[in-house]
Amino acid sequence: MSASPPALELVGVAKSFGAIPVVRGVDLQIPAGERHAVIGPNGAGKSTLFNLVSGLFPLSGGDIRLRGRSIAGLPPHRINRSGLARSFQITNIFHRLSVFENLRIGVMARHGLRFGLFRPVARMRQVNEEARAILALVRLEARAEDLAGDLTYSEQRALEIGMTLTTGADVILLDEPTAGMSREETDRAVELIREVTAGKTLLMVEHDMSVVFSLCDRVSVLVYGEILATDTPERISANRAVQEAYLGEEPDESSGRDFGQDSGGEAAP
Amino acid sequence: MSPPVSPSVRTPLLLALVLALLIGLPPFLDLGLQNALVNVLIAGLFALAFNLLVGQAGLLSFGHAAYFGIGAFATLHLMRAVEDGLAFPTPLLPLAGAAAGLAVGAVAGFFATLRSGVYFALVTLAIAELFHSLAPHWEGLFGGEAGLSSMRMPWGGLIFGSTLEVYYLALGWVTLSVWLLWAYTRTPFGRLTLALRDNEQRVRFLGYDAHATKVIVFAISAMFSGVAGALQAISNETANYSLFSAHVSAGVVLNTFVGGSTVFFGPALGAAAFTLFDHLVSDLTRSWQLYQGLIFVLVMLFAPGGIGGIVQHHLRHRRQLDWSRLAGPYALAGLGGALVAAGMVFMIESLSVLFGEGYAVLRRDAGGGHPPFEAFGAQWDPAGPLTWGLPLALFLAGLFLIARARRDIAALWESVRSAPAGRPAGRGPEASARSAPSGSPS
Ligand SMILES: Nc1ncnc2c1ncn2[C@@H]1O[C@H](COP(=O)(O)OP(=O)(O)OP(=O)(O)O)[C@@H](O)[C@H]1O
Numbered sequence: 001m002s003a004s005p006p007a008l009e010l011v012g013v014a015k016s017f018g019a020i021p022v023v024r025g026v027d028l029q030i031p032a033g034e035r036h037a038v039i040g041p042n043g044a045g046k047s048t049l050f051n052l053v054s055g056l057f058p059l060s061g062g063d064i065r066l067r068g069r070s071i072a073g074l075p076p077h078r079i080n081r082s083g084l085a086r087s088f089q090i091t092n093i094f095h096r097l098s099v100f101e102n103l104r105i106g107v108m109a110r111h112g113l114r115f116g117l118f119r120p121v122a123r124m125r126q127v128n129e130e131a132r133a134i135l136a137l138v139r140l141e142a143r144a145e146d147l148a149g150d151l152t153y154s155e156q157r158a159l160e161i162g163m164t165l166t167t168g169a170d171v172i173l174l175d176e177p178t179a180g181m182s183r184e185e186t187d188r189a190v191e192l193i194r195e196v197t198a199g200k201t202l203l204m205v206e207h208d209m210s211v212v213f214s215l216c217d218r219v220s221v222l223v224y225g226e227i228l229a230t231d232t233p234e235r236i237s238a239n240r241a242v243q244e245a246y247l248g249e250e251p252d253e254s255s256g257r258d259f260g261q262d263s264g265g266e267a268a269p
Numbered sequence: 270m271s272p273p274v275s276p277s278v279r280t281p282l283l284l285a286l287v288l289a290l291l292i293g294l295p296p297f298l299d300l301g302l303q304n305a306l307v308n309v310l311i312a313g314l315f316a317l318a319f320n321l322l323v324g325q326a327g328l329l330s331f332g333h334a335a336y337f338g339i340g341a342f343a344t345l346h347l348m349r350a351v352e353d354g355l356a357f358p359t360p361l362l363p364l365a366g367a368a369a370g371l372a373v374g375a376v377a378g379f380f381a382t383l384r385s386g387v388y389f390a391l392v393t394l395a396i397a398e399l400f401h402s403l404a405p406h407w408e409g410l411f412g413g414e415a416g417l418s419s420m421r422m423p424w425g426g427l428i429f430g431s432t433l434e435v436y437y438l439a440l441g442w443v444t445l446s447v448w449l450l451w452a453y454t455r456t457p458f459g460r461l462t463l464a465l466r467d468n469e470q471r472v473r474f475l476g477y478d479a480h481a482t483k484v485i486v487f488a489i490s491a492m493f494s495g496v497a498g499a500l501q502a503i504s505n506e507t508a509n510y511s512l513f514s515a516h517v518s519a520g521v522v523l524n525t526f527v528g529g530s531t532v533f534f535g536p537a538l539g540a541a542a543f544t545l546f547d548h549l550v551s552d553l554t555r556s557w558q559l560y561q562g563l564i565f566v567l568v569m570l571f572a573p574g575g576i577g578g579i580v581q582h583h584l585r586h587r588r589q590l591d592w593s594r595l596a597g598p599y600a601l602a603g604l605g606g607a608l609v610a611a612g613m614v615f616m617i618e619s620l621s622v623l624f625g626e627g628y629a630v631l632r633r634d635a636g637g638g639h640p641p642f643e644a645f646g647a648q649w650d651p652a653g654p655l656t657w658g659l660p661l662a663l664f665l666a667g668l669f670l671i672a673r674a675r676r677d678i679a680a681l682w683e684s685v686r687s688a689p690a691g692r693p694a695g696r697g698p699e700a701s702a703r704s705a706p707s708g709s710p711s
């Protein structure tokens with residue numbers, strides 16, 4: 001245990017919609033620099049958990065701490081400014097702006113240009129360069145001037161990740177970044193995520209166990225709003241309780257480590 | 270890099286030309302036209318200020334008369350103070366309108382932008398209605414029912430007595446304001462405004478306070494609306510509570526959407542067209558507002574991008590357009606449109622005469638029955654086949670021509686779209702597209 005607080009810490013986090021509890025007391029500590037996956041069946045509350053951490057919904061109970069400081073109750077923009085950025089399971093971009101512009105909006109925020117009214121943004125070299133750099137990082141240079149709404153699905157997913165990086169946060173939440181992608185697209189996305197989250201803390205929802213294995217240090221299994229287990233990918237996939245709760249049956253050899261691939265196309269726009 | 274709201278490449282040249290005309294032409298025009306041009310400038314600025322909110326931020330306000338009116342009243346108060354001896358340069362009077370618009374806009378915007386969509390629109394409507402019902406009873410601030418009046422005072426050798434002087438004062442302020450509004454679109458905050466329109470939620474998750482952003486956009490829009498109101502006050506030297514009416518709020522909506530809210534200068538085009546049209550025909554007909562409404566409905570149905578949208582569409586494809594082939598169908602469509610309009614106008618004017626008070630008197634004098642009525646310099650029998658057959662024939666003939674032209678135009682545009690951008694439309698796809706629909710008459 002190091003002296004510095006975890007990058008992200010959830011303490012008894014709970015959320016009910018009306019009388020229905022969706023997240024039931026989640027405790028989780030993610031040290032700085034860790035890549036952490038959340039897996040679990042559909043409707044387990046993974047996205048809800050992300051929505052709580054990023055400030056979209058108020059908590060029903062518990063506390064969330066970013067580098068030791070509570071962010072519970074803060075609005076999304078304040079949480080973002082504290083250094084936590086998220087992507088969305090359902091692509092959430094500026095459809096009628098160019099791809100470059102989509103990224104530049106976030107870069108502007110990092111430079112504190114929230115009310116910049118006195119200089120054209122085209123002349124702000126630093127801002128444009130940083131936006132270009134992220135554009136290159138997510139390999140969308142060829143599409144820079146196209147409207148984001150005209151991108152292909154996987155290009156939009158790449159843009160979605162790129163936008164999450166623009167504000168310079170060092171805690172990144174990605175909600176099913178590879179959902180709906182083909183095998184090759186997924187492989188490319190994994191490389192991309194590895195690259196862009198180097199030196200940052202990553203919390204991601206992921207159904208594809210091969211992605212989890214190649215990318216993540218630890219995995220938490222969320223079932224019915226509760227964390228069943230948190231461990232390394234190897235130990236999780238060997239965990240009997242997880243297999244039973246998650247699959248509802250004994251795993252057979254052939255299904256390998258690819259459990260939970262039931263997300264289907266629900267993330268398609 | 271062409272987000273919907275941004276001037277096109279050719280714009281600077283075109284603008285310089287328009288500005289040169291606006292500077293050079295008016296001295297040669299008669300007084301009525303000079304006055305109409307002052308109104309064009311005011312309505313144009315108002316529409317552009319309004320469109321900052323609607324077109325760029327995606328917030329539809331139904332109560333922008335409030336900020337226009339506030340700007341006018343604030344300016345009149347300042348003018349009265351100048352009359353009473355305050356040393357304030359007359360050319361800078363619109364600053365009062367700007368300040369008042371900004372202040373009231375910030376407060377009103379704070380509350381209105383707490384809600385979005387329909388509720389936002391309703392709150393803005395209610396705020397304008399509040400001013401409209403308050404003003405007639407508030408003697409000190411709005412001069413009661415009669416309103417406030419004042420005189421333009423001479424300043425630094427300028428008398429500000431003639432319409433022409435007022436015109437140039439307005440032109441100066443409108444040019445400055447429009448330039449600022451345009452520069453706004455290129456600042457970080459201007460880009461953020463567009464992002465806000467597209468996806469407010471994502472804006473928040475990128476670290477922006479969406480509410481604060483909307484309040485500022487609202488206030489800036491109100492500020493420039495206030496400048497427009499100020500110019501109106503300076504031009505008319507009077508203002509009363511009717512400036513706050515829903516009629517004024519609706520007018521700017523009409524101008525903006527007919528002009529095209531997705532193109533920066535679109536709303537100004539709409540304002541210019543309606544204001545000039547108003548000047549030309551309001552003496553000839555009492556149904557002007559009906560025509561205005563009709564035009565609005567037609568534009569929304571058939572060219573939702575407005576005038577500006579059509580112009581921009583053509584500019585964007587100017588390289589691929591083969592005007593020698595488009596000109597014919599366009600002329601045909603124009604002729605068809607004119608016939609349809611003639612038929613409609615004939616019918617509407619006839620009906621407005623027949624249902625008017627004058628005709629009731631005529632009937633009484635004739636002892637009942639349906640005496641002939643006069644319209645367009647001729648006598649018409651209310652029950653005559655020609656009276657209704659003629660406009661109907663014009664109308665149908667026009668529709669037929671439009672339908673014909675539309676087919677050809679659609680085919681030509683199809684070929685433009687399928688041709689690779691940057692080079693003139695090829696012969697191949699065009700020929701095949703043209704040959705397809707030729708048989709069935711409609
Ligand atoms: N805003 C909301 N209001 C009411 N119920 C909600 C809301 N958001 C989510 N839920 C419910 O909470 C439960 C968990 O949803 P959530 O989206 O968090 O699941 P998930 O684990 O992300 O599933 P998936 O793998 O399908 O993305 C679901 O039953 C869902 O219907």
Ligand SMILES: [Mg+2]
Binds near residue numbers: 046048175
């Ligand atoms: Mg989810």
